[in-house]
Amino acid sequence: MKSVALHNLGCKVNAYEIDVMQQMLQEKGYKIVSFDEQADIYIVNTCTVTNIADRKSRQMLHQAKKRNPNAIVVAVGCYVQTGKENVLLDEGVDLCVGNNRKKDLIPILEAYFEEQDKTIHDTSVIDINHTAEYEEMMLKKTAEHTRAYIKIQDGCNQFCSYCIIPYARGRVRSRKPEDVLAEVRGIVENGYQEIVLTGIHISSYGIDFSGETASNGMPKYTGKSKLLELIKEIHKIEGLKRIRLGSLEPRIISEEFALELSKLEKVCPHFHLSLQSGCNATLKRMNRHYSAEEYYEKVELLRRVYDNPAITTDVIVGFPGETEEEFKETEQYLNKISFYEMHVFKYSKRQGTPAATMENQVPDGVKQERSGYLLAMEKEQSKNFRKQKIGTVSEVLFEEPKVMDGEVYQIGHTAEYIKVAKKETKDLSNCLIKGKIIGFLEDDILLME
Numbered sequence: 148m149k150s151v152a153l154h155n156l157g158c159k160v161n162a163y164e165i166d167v168m169q170q171m172l173q174e175k176g177y178k179i180v181s182f183d184e185q186a187d188i189y190i191v192n193t194c195t196v197t198n199i200a201d202r203k204s205r206q207m208l209h210q211a212k213k214r215n216p217n218a219i220v221v222a223v224g225c226y227v228q229t230g231k232e233n234v235l236l237d238e239g240v241d242l243c244v245g246n247n248r249k250k251d252l253i254p255i256l257e258a259y260f261e262e263q264d265k266t267i268h269d270t271s272v273i274d275i276n277h278t279a280e281y282e283e284m285m286l287k288k289t290a291e292h293t294r295a296y297i298k299i300q301d302g303c304n305q306f307c308s309y310c311i312i313p314y315a316r317g318r319v320r321s322r323k324p325e326d327v328l329a330e331v332r333g334i335v336e337n338g339y340q341e342i343v344l345t346g347i348h349i350s351s352y353g354i355d356f357s358g359e360t361a362s363n364g365m366p367k368y369t370g371k372s373k374l375l376e377l378i379k380e381i382h383k384i385e386g387l388k389r390i391r392l393g394s395l396e397p398r399i400i401s402e403e404f405a406l407e408l409s410k411l412e413k414v415c416p417h418f419h420l421s422l423q424s425g426c427n428a429t430l431k432r433m434n435r436h437y438s439a440e441e442y443y444e445k446v447e448l449l450r451r452v453y454d455n456p457a458i459t460t461d462v463i464v465g466f467p468g469e470t471e472e473e474f475k476e477t478e479q480y481l482n483k484i485s486f487y488e489m490h491v492f493k494y495s496k497r498q499g500t501p502a503a504t505m506e507n508q509v510p511d512g513v514k515q516e517r518s519g520y521l522l523a524m525e526k527e528q529s530k531n532f533r534k535q536k537i538g539t540v541s542e543v544l545f546e547e548p549k550v551m552d553g554e555v556y557q558i559g560h561t562a563e564y565i566k567v568a569k570k571e572t573k574d575l576s577n578c579l580i581k582g583k584i585i586g587f588l589e590d591d592i593l594l595m596e
Contacts, residue, residue: 150178152186154207157194159345159393161224163298164249165192167284168223175253182211188219188256192249193226195315197495201226205237212239219259223249225315229499231272245272246301246316247282275317279355279366283322285330288337293546293559293577294391295339299327299377300346304368305396307423308434309466309494309502312347318365319351324377331381340577341389341544342381349374350396375404382411388579389544389562394419394461397437400445405452415562416456418449423463425480426473432505433466439480446484455535457487457563462521465494465514467505474517481524487532487563489525493518526590533565533593536584543567543582543595545575556588569595 151172155165168190173179180186189211193204204226211220223244227234234243242259244252248271255271281301289295302317303310331342346352353373355366381390390413397420408414424430425439449456462481464474481489493514496503545559549568556568557575568588569575582595 148176148178149187150180150185151188151190152180152182152184152211153190153192154182154211155192156204156207157192157196157200157225158347159296159343160298160301160347161192161194163286163296163345164224164284165190166289166296167286168192168249168252170287171253183214185215186211186218187215188221189214190221190223190252193222193224195225195229195311195497197497199495201230205239208237209239219256221256223252225312227272228275228315229311243272246275247273247278247280250282250284276314277363277365278317279320279360279364281320281322283326285326285333287333289339291546293339293544294341294343295334296343296345297327297330297334298322298346299344300349300352302351303348304351305348305436306434308432308505309463309497309500311497311499314499316347319348319355319368321351321353321355321373324373324380327377328380328384331384331387335384335386338577340387340579341391342387343391343393344378344381345393348396349393350399352377372399374399375407378408378411378414382413387413389413389415391415391417391564392419394421396421397442397445400448402448405448409452415564416453417459417562417564418456419459419461420445422460424466424469424473425462425477426469429466429469429473429477432468433463433502443480443484457532457565458484459488459490460486461490461492463492463494464517464521465509467494467502467509468507469494469509478520478524481521485528485531486525487565488529489521491518491521491525530590533587533591536561536563536565536593537586538584540581540583541565541567541595543569543580545569545578545580547576548572548574551588558592565593566591567593567595 153169155161191207194200208222219241221242222234222240227243228245234240299322302319303313304319306313354368357367357369359367361367427438541561543559543561545557547558549556549558555572557571558568584593585596586594588594
């Protein structure tokens, strides 16, 4: 029995995929150990979203080889997909597995053990930009015991000027609805009450379902998302209590989409609409496909349809060419919308993207200053949103016990994904409980009586 240690870097899609890879290994009889331990095989599911992510991927691969020089170190995923030649030259890596081949991890490993030949790399990393195949994987359990991420889609057709992901993940490929539904039913049967629909660009789900192909063999795109139809079918599954959505493209929020979603009580009023900038000039350089005004309309639409939904977003500061005036425009815009949470990122060059060679790159010190300012704003806005819950009755899905200041609390989240604590020694994990919110336990944790 060989021992395997796995480590994940990057997004929720990567997290889903490494859970399935671990599941496959366990079912084949491999012994799973901590990444900090000695293992026969180390598997690193890599990320390549920035140059820093590339560096972290290399560091984890080298760390594994240093821990056990005799181990087989396997580099998997996006870093491999965009830099196969460099990875092959890395003496710390024994085997590469690209995207859309993770489902074949076991036969690839077994073939490698038989041959001990690096030529297997030639078949374990495909041309991701010319495949129409969705990589079907089926999750049964996850490390979390209450919430499961369900991957419904892969690839992206947006080509934002700062982003390498379309080259790492390929074009949009949607999962068959029947496979999604089968996975959700299995997850619910295993006791999970909440799912999160995730993918590289879930708003594009189903645009490739025309059934027709172009001359290059790729799907002819319908241009119409089937996401709403899928959510309605998932909503019918008995035993499922909550459906949470991953990051959405602002343009998918139409009157029909918002109204139909609001009729589905299992759908959480928690929407992540990626913004990146509140300045139209910056959005244009980013090759984002909406204006700041259009984005604002979508937020207001959700707030009309839902009673105080949680709206979260991503913001990039210091994008090439972002002047002080453009940053101020974004700052004022963010104040006007007032999000529940903002994930603030300092722009980081990614080689191979148009933005990396743009003129007027912003100095690191300026990016740091702008980031700090927005993070302070985010903290205040987030606390103000949480404060509105005090005095109301909320339903919380509890996840784990935690000791704070010598007292035992049960920790969980509301449908808006607000963290809540209840002073209770009894383990309430995976229990949905209604209660009155009476105040703050900590800045980012509300207290239920």
